Amino acid sequence: MQPMDEFYQYPHKPVDYLRDFLKKLSMSPITSGALLVFCAILSLIWANSGWSDSYFALLTTHLTIGIGDHAISKPLLFWINDGLMVIFFFAVGLEIKHEVLEGHLSTWKKASLPLIAAAGGMILPALIFTVFNFGTEAMRGWGIPVATDIAFAVGILALLGKRVPPPLRIALLALAIADDLGAIIVIAVFYTEHLSIVALLLGFVGLGILWAGNRFLGIRTLGFYFLFGVLVWVAFLNSGVHPTVAGVLVAFTIPHHPPLPLRTFFRDTQQLLSNFGKEESPELQFMLLDKINEGSFMAESTLRRAERGLYNWVNFFIMPLFALFNAGVKIPETGFFSELTTPITLGVMLGLFLGKQFGVLGASWLAAKIGIAQLPESLRWREFYGMAMLSGIGFTMSLFIASLAYANHLQFLNEAKIGILTGSLLSALAGLLYLHKVLPKLPSSSEEASS
Numbered sequence: 001m002q003p004m005d006e007f008y009q010y011p012h013k014p015v016d017y018l019r020d021f022l023k024k025l026s027m028s029p030i031t032s033g034a035l036l037v038f039c040a041i042l043s044l045i046w047a048n049s050g051w052s053d054s055y056f057a058l059l060t061t062h063l064t065i066g067i068g069d070h071a072i073s074k075p076l077l078f079w080i081n082d083g084l085m086v087i088f089f090f091a092v093g094l095e096i097k098h099e100v101l102e103g104h105l106s107t108w109k110k111a112s113l114p115l116i117a118a119a120g121g122m123i124l125p126a127l128i129f130t131v132f133n134f135g136t137e138a139m140r141g142w143g144i145p146v147a148t149d150i151a152f153a154v155g156i157l158a159l160l161g162k163r164v165p166p167p168l169r170i171a172l173l174a175l176a177i178a179d180d181l182g183a184i185i186v187i188a189v190f191y192t193e194h195l196s197i198v199a200l201l202l203g204f205v206g207l208g209i210l211w212a213g214n215r216f217l218g219i220r221t222l223g224f225y226f227l228f229g230v231l232v233w234v235a236f237l238n239s240g241v242h243p244t245v246a247g248v249l250v251a252f253t254i255p256h257h258p259p260l261p262l263r264t265f266f267r268d269t270q271q272l273l274s275n276f277g278k279e280e281s282p283e284l285q286f287m288l289l290d291k292i293n294e295g296s297f298m299a300e301s302t303l304r305r306a307e308r309g310l311y312n313w314v315n316f317f318i319m320p321l322f323a324l325f326n327a328g329v330k331i332p333e334t335g336f337f338s339e340l341t342t343p344i345t346l347g348v349m350l351g352l353f354l355g356k357q358f359g360v361l362g363a364s365w366l367a368a369k370i371g372i373a374q375l376p377e378s379l380r381w382r383e384f385y386g387m388a389m390l391s392g393i394g395f396t397m398s399l400f401i402a403s404l405a406y407a408n409h410l411q412f413l414n415e416a417k418i419g420i421l422t423g424s425l426l427s428a429l430a431g432l433l434y435l436h437k438v439l440p441k442l443p444s445s446s447e448e449a450s451s
Helices: 014-027 029-047 052-059 076-102 108-133 137-146 150-158 166-190 197-215 222-239 244-251 262-278 282-298 302-326 336-341 343-370 381-390 395-405 410-438 445-450
Strands: 062-067 070-075
Touching (some): 014 029, 076 244, 076 302, 076 395, 108 343, 137 343, 150 410, 166 395, 222 244, 336 343, 336 410, 395 410
8 A cells, every 4th residue: 555645745834844743753652652751750850859849839739620619629630640641541441442342352362362461460460569568558559560551661662663573562552451451440449438329320320321322322523422521520539439430431432333334435435536526616626525524524433533632632741741740759868779678669669570571471371371362473472571571661550550549648659659660660671672682683774685
């Protein structure tokens, strides 16, 4: 197939070149990962600089949204972690639904390995954390090392370029998506403080309306799902179940099938273009173009349109903002390394670095050995092990769970953050260096020419 850039050629102005450059930059997984690293480093510098007071004061600055008595007044950190992150979890929910219906999790043959690998990669890190913190108040943080950061992990893998075999990238994506599903269940079940049955029922009534709008009324407008989605979020906020779970559940109600089949779109578009070539009236030509635009809109599912529309917002605004205001940890006067020996830091760090890789690898190998799953074709176990190492990058989701587990204990939260940053860094470096060594080298230009 011809490259997409060859279609719709037109004279470029300077702003067009800038737009094309930014578009290509935004589509690279390396860019979003690099931005997360930058924001994490910036937050650490800010939190330990002469302006550290302004950093922590900003987190507690109240922001009020609403009218009159019907308003919510909460600290800035709440609006980021319980507000904007709902959109992040909504995007995760869209991806999970897509993968379950027609992607890497759509059949047991496809889903068995990533689901089993994700389970192993959650159980072993939780056990490692428990060993270090059993019987203490800190045990509440056992869920911190169970998650994988998709953006970071895929971004690190992308650094290896064309050397990465497609099955390896697909395996990492499928594992991370299954892992996210497990992390969402952990948040919903184990990090619910109190429960208001009335508010929860109202939330499910809202979800029922969204489901009926999709299933029976055929509503495709995103505005409908946004409006009732906000109401569901408010209900879950008051129910005790963390509101980010509402984002995932709302995503599951978004229509997945487009109203216009692609074959019909292709057939009708060909006829409209044929009429366009015969028509000389500009007014009628634009009417034909409008009809083609209408057809292209109806041939794309609401879910896909939502995924595409949220991609840049999530990767280049919400996640970096979350990292900026959550990765900041006040390093004690005794130094960063003095905190590495605390039970919480050790439990999180070793859970991510050792628990994830050996949990993923061990569960996958065992499942393949007894015949309930199999390694993708053309993928070797040593390459899969490198991917398992990268699964220990738990940055975003781990920070989020830490903020839930230790919301009322700043010292515990700081120790968890140090464990997350250290464990994720070790996993990223080890996975990158290991895969750089074991992946096949690309042929040089001279070798390609001789062949």
